Each structure stands twice: as C-alpha cells, then as structure tokens.
Amino acid sequence: MVCLMKAVFKEKPAPGAVLKEVDAPKPGPNDVLIKIDAASICGTDMHIWNWDEWAQNRIKPPMIFGHEAAGKIVELGSNAAAAGKLALGDFISVETHVYDGTCEQCKRGNAHICENMKIFGVDMNGIFAEYAVVPQQNAWVNDAALPPAIASIQEPFGNAVHTVFEGGAPSGDSALVLGCGPIGLFAVGILKAIGASPVFAVEPTPLRARIASQMGADRVFDPRTDDYVKEILTATNGKGVGAVLEMSGNGGALQNGFKALRPGGKMNILGVFPKDVSLDVSNGIVFKYARVHGINGRRIWDTWEKTRELLSERKVDVRPVLTHEFALSDFEKGFAAIKAGEAAKVILKP
Numbered sequence: 001m002v003c004l005m006k007a008v009f010k011e012k013p014a015p016g017a018v019l020k021e022v023d024a025p026k027p028g029p030n031d032v033l034i035k036i037d038a039a040s041i042c043g044t045d046m047h048i049w050n051w052d053e054w055a056q057n058r059i060k061p062p063m064i065f066g067h068e069a070a071g072k073i074v075e076l077g078s079n080a081a082a083a084g085k086l087a088l089g090d091f092i093s094v095e096t097h098v099y100d101g102t103c104e105q106c107k108r109g110n111a112h113i114c115e116n117m118k119i120f121g122v123d124m125n126g127i128f129a130e131y132a133v134v135p136q137q138n139a140w141v142n143d144a145a146l147p148p149a150i151a152s153i154q155e156p157f158g159n160a161v162h163t164v165f166e167g168g169a170p171s172g173d174s175a176l177v178l179g180c181g182p183i184g185l186f187a188v189g190i191l192k193a194i195g196a197s198p199v200f201a202v203e204p205t206p207l208r209a210r211i212a213s214q215m216g217a218d219r220v221f222d223p224r225t226d227d228y229v230k231e232i233l234t235a236t237n238g239k240g241v242g243a244v245l246e247m248s249g250n251g252g253a254l255q256n257g258f259k260a261l262r263p264g265g266k267m268n269i270l271g272v273f274p275k276d277v278s279l280d281v282s283n284g285i286v287f288k289y290a291r292v293h294g295i296n297g298r299r300i301w302d303t304w305e306k307t308r309e310l311l312s313e314r315k316v317d318v319r320p321v322l323t324h325e326f327a328l329s330d331f332e333k334g335f336a337a338i339k340a341g342e343a344a345k346v347i348l349k350p
C-alpha cells in the first residue's frame with residue numbers, strides 16, 4: 001500500500017513548479033498505479049513551466065504535470081485486473097492520447113485524434129512524481145530489458161516514427177528534417193536506421209546541430225547562414241529530396257521545405273505553427289504532385305510496435321539525445337538546462 005510520495009506540482013497559475021509531499025494517487029477501476037523509474041521533460045512541459053499563453057488557456061492548477069514516463073505496475077484497478085492484459089510488475093510506458101474508444105474517429109481506427117481526447121499530464125495528473133495513475137488502455141508493456149531512460153522517451157520517439165513512416169518509409173531515398181529538437185533528432189536516427197540516404201537536417205542551435213551529426217545526418221545546415229534549398233538541390237542533381245519532415249513549426253522552413261521537395265515526394269508536417277503561413281500551393285504542391293500529411297500523436301498501437309522494433313538492439317541509438325539526467329528533486333536544474341539551450345532531452349529519476 002503506497003501512502004505518501006514526492007511530486008512536482010504546478011500549484012498556482014504562474015511560472016515554475018514546487019516539489020511537494022502528497023498522498024499517492026489511487027487507481028480507479030480502469031487504471032493501473034505505476035512506480036516511476038524514469039521521466040523525461042517534453043516541450044509541452046516547458047510551456048507549462050514557463051506558463052505561456054497556451055498553458056494559461058489549457059492547464060488547470062493545482063496538478064502534477066509531465067507525461068513521458070516508464071515505470072512498473074504496483075497496483076491494478078478492479079476492471080484492469082479482470083481484463084487480464086496487464087499484471088503486477090509489468091514495465092510500462094504511457095501513450096498520452098487518452099481516447100474514449102467510442103467516437104467516430106476511434107471507430108475509424110484514428111484513436112490518436114479521438115473527438116473527446118484528453119492529454120495525459122495536461123488535462124489530467126501526470127508523472128513528475130514517484131507514482132502515477134495511468135488508464136489501463138494507455139499502458140504499453142515494454143521489453144523488461146529496455147533501460148528506463150530510453151523507455152521513457154518513446155512518446156516523442158513515436159512522434160518521429162509516425163512522421164517518418166506515414167505515406168511510405170523513405171528507405172533508400174533522400175530525406176530532409178527541418179528542426180532538430182529531440183523529435184527531429186530521433187527522426188534523423190530513424191531515417192538512417194531504415195536506410196534513407198542522404199539525410200539532410202536543418203537546425204540553428206549548435207548543440208542540436210552537433211547531435212544531429214551524431215545521430216547520422218549526412219549534412220546539417222544552419223538556416224541563418226546556409227542557402228540550404230540551393231545546396232540540397234545541387235546535392236540531388238537538381239531534383240530535391242523524396243521526403244521532407246517538418247518539425248520546426250517555422251513558416252520559413254516550411255516554405256523552403258516545399259522548394260527542396262522532389263516532384264512526387266512527401267511532406268509530413270508535425271511542427272505546430274504560431275501563425276498562418278503563406279505557401280506557393282501551385283508550384284510547391286499541385287504541379288509537384290506532392291503528398292502532404294499532417295501528423296498528430298502516434299498510431300495506437302502500430303507506431304509503438306515500430307518503435308519497439310527500432311529501439312531493439314539499438315537499431316536507433318538515442319543516447320546522444322539524452323544529454324542530462326537529474327534526480328526528480330533536482331527538477332529545476334533540468335528545466336533550466338533546457339531553457340538555456342544546454343540540453344536536448346532531460347531525464348528525471350524519482
């Protein structure tokens with residue numbers, strides 16, 4: 001029986017968070033309780049930490065935030081136990097799109113864009129704590145041998161998998177990743193693992209650009225100084241790349257991405273744009289016969305199956321992206337390191 005636990009609380013509608021000792025949560029009938037082994041800090045958590053406009057409109061303090069986690073099941077709700085799919089001791093990670101399973105999108109196999117979707121750690125308590133309650137339907141059972149830090153990053157890694165594979169895997173083809181935050185960095189590693197070549201990346205931050213090279217990017221361009229559309233066209237005999245993965249949310253990058261895309265190629269967009277972007281639709285998309293996909297979340301559980309495969313035997317070695325690890329009680333150091341641009345992915349261990 002779990003009683004008290006340490007948790008990172010968003011206590012007030014203001015920047016920052018506090019570490020508190022609170023009652024451990026109890027799982028409802030359809031939930032499991034997990035003991036957290038590792039948690040990682042996401043861009044979404046930075047929004048909540050900074051208390052920006054998005055957070056002010058979405059987050060309802062007091063709450064425990066954080067959503068990227070790996071941990072072991074220590075208690076099962078009655079229905080979760082009766083269902084028999086999960087067991088005490090199972091080492092799980094969390095699919096963060098909490099779906100209702102009954103709406104039209106869920107019935108169409110698009111549970112990741114459920115009409116009544118709640119986001120774990122955003123619309124309900126999350127995982128920056130010693131224990132967390134997880135809806136049983138959102139628990140993904142990991143291979144027991146997967147290191148906890150790596151198990152905790154599968155949610156953003158799955159975003160990268162979804163973006164790389166949607167519309168066909170660019171194995172043996174050229175690809176361009178726009179924006180190398182952790183998801184872009186994972187995408188570079190996945191592209192290399194499936195044999196895409198050459199893999200180009202665009203990233204202005206020196207640390208992230210360096211990690212993009214470590215993850216296998218053949219060339220990394222600095223958008224502030226490099227005419228990367230011209231360089232990519234030159235490197236591809238004037239044709240452009242077969243796949244562009246937009247992960248920056250930068251309007252200029254999206255415009256350039258369509259210019260660097262080969263006719264018949266695919267443009268998969270995961271980045272979220274703060275304002276409208278104007279595009280040359282005729283030349284950039286229509287005459288080019290470009291296939292454009294918006295990407296949201298992960299296909300449940302298809303993306304996770306691919307993720308399992310890619311992380312097994314270190315087909316994709318994500319360790320260069322996991323730059324920092326802190327104790328949960330030192331969470332402030334982790335947020336500060338990301339804010340200062342000194343860290344890519346930060347792992348917190350309770």
Ligand SMILES: [Zn+2]
Pocket residue numbers: 042043044067068155156
């Ligand atoms: Zn995340």
Ligand SMILES: [Zn+2]
Pocket residue numbers: 099100101102103104105106107111113114115116117
């Ligand atoms: Zn639904």
